[in-house]
Amino acid sequence: MSVDTATVAKIASLARIKVSEPELAAMVPELNGILAWVEQLAEVDVTGIEPMTAVIENHQRLRDDVIDADPLTGGGIRDKVLANAPAPEHGFFGVPKVIE
């Protein structure tokens, strides 16, 4: 499968990356080179093989249902959460107007 300019523009839009026309033109052959190379995986017989879900067998666990058991990941730290936000407003993350 190879991609054309329109497809690459669509991928960039899905990935939320603004790409200029010249960048787009440069990406098409690069991505096609990589995709053509990974396509060799199609020749592997995977009949009856399950896709990997965990590389090292481990069991899923639940944490104890205790509020703020770990202060690092607990609540009540609004100012810390906002400390690195580029445009915090009134104790919230600020974003451009979304609803007209």
Add this chain to the structure above:
Amino acid sequence: MTNLTDLGVAAIRSGVARGDFTAVEVAEAFNANVAAAQDALNAFIVTTPELAVDAARRVDAARAAGQALGKMAGVPIGMKDLFATKGVQTTAASHILEGFTPEYESTVSQKLWDAGAGMLGKLNLDQFAMGSSNETSAFGNVISPWRRPNDTAPLAPGGSSGGSSAAIAAQLCPAATGTDTGGSIRQPAAFTGISGIKPTYGRCSRWGIVAFASSLDQAGAMAHDVTDCAIMLEAMAGFDPKDSTSLNLPVPDWSAALSDDLSGKTVGIPREYRMDGMDEEVSRSWEQGVAWLKDAGAKVVDISLPHTKYALPCYYIIAPAEASSNLARYDGVRYGLRDLPDGAGLQDMYAATRAAGFGAEVKRRIMIGTYVLSAGFYDAYYTQAQKVRTLISHDFKNAFTECDVILAPTAPTAAFALGEKSGDPLEMYLNDVFSVPASLAGLPAMSVPAGLSREGLPLGLQVIGRAFDEQGVLNAALAIERRAGFAAKPSRWW
């Protein structure tokens, strides 16, 4: 008096404990080396000399008070700038995180500070750990302290942990953290004549490490020798309830159990790693490694890892897929860069921020990942790759019924020059050919220096072990280290 920056982890720790020198003296000696090399090597993104001295003061005070000292007491280290460090800028070498100052400390770095280590600074790396030469950093290339004879062309320190490898080789720090997603600890270690171990997936907590490909990312230790790596890894590893894939297992005392006696052990040599057109010097170094392991008492057998040739393409689907998902968080809202063009709405802000913040290689991988996960292509690419990954893992399981560890080269060549491979992404990806399979299978693997190429550049050998058998890996690496007697250092030109 001993030149303190010649010393490694074990020697510093015991010298401080005995009172031969103080931890503050050690920190100041390394701080001086860091400052003197920064312009030439660019190994650090930020330096924190005061933090190194503060930690050293605490160790000296603890010793004076007769308190027990930690595993890393008095050892100043470099911290790859992928680990969140409270109050110190953490960037993943990306413009999109420039200025990001975490309010929390990663589990691994916290464990190291708790063990008595101090931080010399945050080490440069490939942007979001995506690269094999440290040329994708938004903060400039790291220059290897190694050079070819009579040639000043700057060489790659490897990647992505290129700041870590260059800093250790140049004696700016005795040890450093690394992370390894497809070879990012082992390949830079090989390029710079140092040792580096990636433990079993899950040994070290990923909490607070900037995520690249979560099913592959694993932190590990980089240092001058095997013993130092073992000590540092003991301080880094351990169960962490904040990482859902953390292994709930005790951390063995690897350094105490080190032994280069391989009697009764079997070493496997994977025939698929002997590739057409293989570099002659790398091939010879591999044969030398086989002879050393036999000398250490091991039996050597040929093994087969039939799906080896599919490991790289498999990796270059899975890693970008996970990256595209992980890096969706950089949106210009919660932290890091925001680019808000005049009159832009939310979607335009996302797209402009990510265009301005991510480097070319990061964008390339996000695009590949987005494509292989998109509707209509998911099964053909991603599901197929995960099935192939299962087969690669089976290959290793089968091989380990016949052998205890596997010996292979770490990288296909010695260090290349900066710019030599950066024009062609595929050619750069091929540098990971020997390191990626163990990553896909989550296995512990280590690079140890084996000798010098004709051009006087370091060559590394790689030992891959069974899941959870870091001890077997460390012991085989120690057997190589003792027989290789690698003592070469880059001559100081900076």
